[in-house]
Amino acid sequence: MSDFAEKTIKTFMKILDHLEEWLIAALMASATIVVFVAVLHRYTSGLPIPGVQDWLLTLNTSWAQELTIYMFVWMAKFGAAYGVRTGIHVGVDVLVNRLDERRKRGFILFGLLAGALFTGIVAILGADFVYELSDTSSTSEVLELPIWIVYLAIPAGSALMCFRFLQVAWRFAAGGELPVHDPAHVEGLADEVTEGRS
Numbered sequence: 001m002s003d004f005a006e007k008t009i010k011t012f013m014k015i016l017d018h019l020e021e022w023l024i025a026a027l028m029a030s031a032t033i034v035v036f037v038a039v040l041h042r043y044t045s046g047l048p049i050p051g052v053q054d055w056l057l058t059l060n061t062s063w064a065q066e067l068t069i070y071m072f073v074w075m076a077k078f079g080a081a082y083g084v085r086t087g088i089h090v091g092v093d094v095l096v097n098r099l100d101e102r103r104k105r106g107f108i109l110f111g112l113l114a115g116a117l118f119t120g121i122v123a124i125l126g127a128d129f130v131y132e133l134s135d136t137s138s139t140s141e142v143l144e145l146p147i148w149i150v151y152l153a154i155p156a157g158s159a160l161m162c163f164r165f166l167q168v169a170w171r172f173a174a175g176g177e178l179p180v181h182d183p184a185h186v187e188g189l190a191d192e193v194t195e196g197r198s
Contacts (some may be wrong), residue, residue, distance in 0.1 A: 020082055020160070027075040031068045038064035065141045070150050079159020084115070084164035087179030105176065109169060116165035119158045126155035 040060045045056035083089045096107045133148035140147055171177050 017085070020078055020085075024075055024079050024082060027071045027078075031071040031075070034064050034071070037061065063142045066140060070140075070143075070145075070153075073150070074153045074157070078160065079151045081157060081164045083162040084161055084168060085179060086181055087168075088181040105172075108178070109173060112165050112169035112172060116169060117164050119162040119165060123155045123158035123162055126151070126158055130155055162170050 029078060041056060041059060041061045045053060045059075080089075096104055099107065130148050130151050133151055134146070136147070137147060138147040140150055168179060
């Protein structure tokens, strides 16, 4: 592979990684803010403050719960893909770890490829489902969003998760390296500490 192609792939992967992380963080932050505002509205509209109470009662926050649910669905689908990439998913590997190295590699690779196959099938079936929904006039109950936008999380998140399974499988097949999550590690913190010392 040429240097240009390798740099292009690395740049694309870095952008995809950051986009995935920013999307998850933005959805989580937005959902938290929406819930906070809805709860604050609910409790402050019950306070007997003349003028303010009347104004608060005219505001409608019934959309907050539906929007929060949709944001959490999207966050969960993309968070699952992030989990594959970083190795934070729970795995039951007691028996696999007792196998000899050759068989252990085979089982791990099989598991990764099975995950890719499953999520790929879900992405394809989900895309077909979303395509069929896009021809209907179905909308969400409160926000009245086209329902296909809500369900688009299934094929999009599953396709990214399939890609992440294939990415991890490729790295494992090439070098025997699996992503390992260290709960004590905070990404970017070591760089800041190093920069602060210089």
